[in-house]
Structures are given as structure tokens and as C-alpha cells.
Amino acid sequence: MENKNISIIVEREPYEKGGKSYFTYFIKGTLRGKDFRISVKPHDIGGYAVLDIVYAGASAAELVVTPFEINDEKSGRSVKGTTLSVVSYDENGESYECPITTSRKSDKALFKMLARSLGIEA
Numbered sequence: 001m002e003n004k005n006i007s008i009i010v011e012r013e014p015y016e017k018g019g020k021s022y023f024t025y026f027i028k029g030t031l032r033g034k035d036f037r038i039s040v041k042p043h044d045i046g047g048y049a050v051l052d053i054v055y056a057g058a059s060a061a062e063l064v065v066t067p068f069e070i071n072d073e074k075s076g077r078s079v080k081g082t083t084l085s086v087v088s089y090d091e092n093g094e095s096y097e098c099p100i101t102t103s104r105k106s107d108k109a110l111f112k113m114l115a116r117s118l119g120i121e122a
Contacts, residue, residue: 008063008114010040010086010100012055025051025086025100027063031113038110039103040084050098054088061086064097065120082121084111 012023027038042048054061064085071078087097102108115121 008065008118009060010063011060012051013059023048023051023055027111027114029114031110031117036110036114038107038114040100040107041103042098042100047098047100051086051100054086054096054098056088056090056096058088061088065115067121080121082115 008027010025010027012025014021014023016022025040027040029036042051064087066083066085067080068083069078069080083099084101085097085099087095089095102111
């Protein structure tokens with residue numbers, strides 16, 4: 001299966017805590033007339049440094065949804081899902097990408113609704 005680029009933007013905005021500046025990452029939109037904000041984050045603390053490289057000072061990057069399927073030969077069971085990443089491109093077309101995940105269960109539920117509304121399996 002190949003990557004599926006979608007017209008979803010992951011934004012970031014700064015906030016301060018304890019005198020230090022950080023960023024929060026999110027997807028926002030409207031579903032069934034209700035505004036939403038899906039909080040996303042890297043898989044580990046080191047991912048924030050990777051996100052700084054991906055964003056390169058910008059406030060938005062593209063979301064990439066990659067479907068996967070894992071087959072267990074012993075049981076014959078199959079697991080399907082998707083992985084999420086943010087990606088940006090430099091002036092030479094070189095891509096910079098970082099895997100992300102939803103922050104909370106409610107964010108995951110919102111993302112599933114958003115994906116379904118866009119015809120994406122999530």
C-alpha cells in the first residue's frame with residue numbers, strides 16, 4: 001500500500017510554560033456543524049526536535065496517512081490500520097517527515113470521524 005496524501009493540514013502554535021516556549025500541534029475543522037480541534041503529538045519526546053526540522057519555522061505542514069495491513073500466517077488473522085505523519089518540502093523538493101499520533105482517545109475518535117467524512121480508512 002502506498003502513502004495517501006490528503007488535504008489535511010497539521011498546524012502548530014506556540015505556548016509558554018515555566019518561562020519556556022513550546023509548540024502544540026493540531027488538526028482543526030468542522031464536522032456536522034461543530035468545530036473541532038484534534039491534538040496530535042510525536043510518538044516520543046525526541047520527536048519534538050524532528051517536528052522542529054519538519055516545520056522549519058512554518059506554522060503548518062501536510063498530513064500523510066499511510067494504510068497498512070499485517071497478516072499473521074499462523075492464525076490467518078489480518079490487522080489493518082493507518083499511520084500518521086507530517087511532511088514538508090524544502091526549496092529543492094526534498095521531503096522532511098515525522099510520525100505522529102493522536103494525543104487522547106477522544107482525538108482518535110475525532111480523527112476517525114474526519115477520515116470517514118473524507119473517504120479515508122482510519
